[in-house]
Amino acid sequence: MPKKRKSGGRSGGKRGRASTKTCAGCGAKIPTDKAKKYTVYSSAVDFRLGRELRQEGTYIPRQQKIVYYCVSCAVHKGRTNIRAKKERRG
Numbered sequence: 001m002p003k004k005r006k007s008g009g010r011s012g013g014k015r016g017r018a019s020t021k022t023c024a025g026c027g028a029k030i031p032t033d034k035a036k037k038y039t040v041y042s043s044a045v046d047f048r049l050g051r052e053l054r055q056e057g058t059y060i061p062r063q064q065k066i067v068y069y070c071v072s073c074a075v076h077k078g079r080t081n082i083r084a085k086k087e088r089r090g
Helices: 047-055 071-076
Strands: 020-022 029-031 036-043 062-069
Touching: 036 071, 062 071
Parallel strands: none
Antiparallel strands: 020 029, 036 062
């Protein structure tokens, strides 16, 4: 049987078993090296008020939230694109 991907769909090296993360979309447990990482930034200030404050030169801190998706949820939500067969190989 031919192998579809050289990496086996994972980004890990010769590390053995990877730890797991929970998918934010479906709740499935997926290996960390297979999960798609998505960073979301949120502000505590309303965006209309934030625009006015930024014009005055105020620094508004943002909170960073890292979300992990399984491959199927990432494609469904548009976080990653399906590549062409020629681009996938190798």
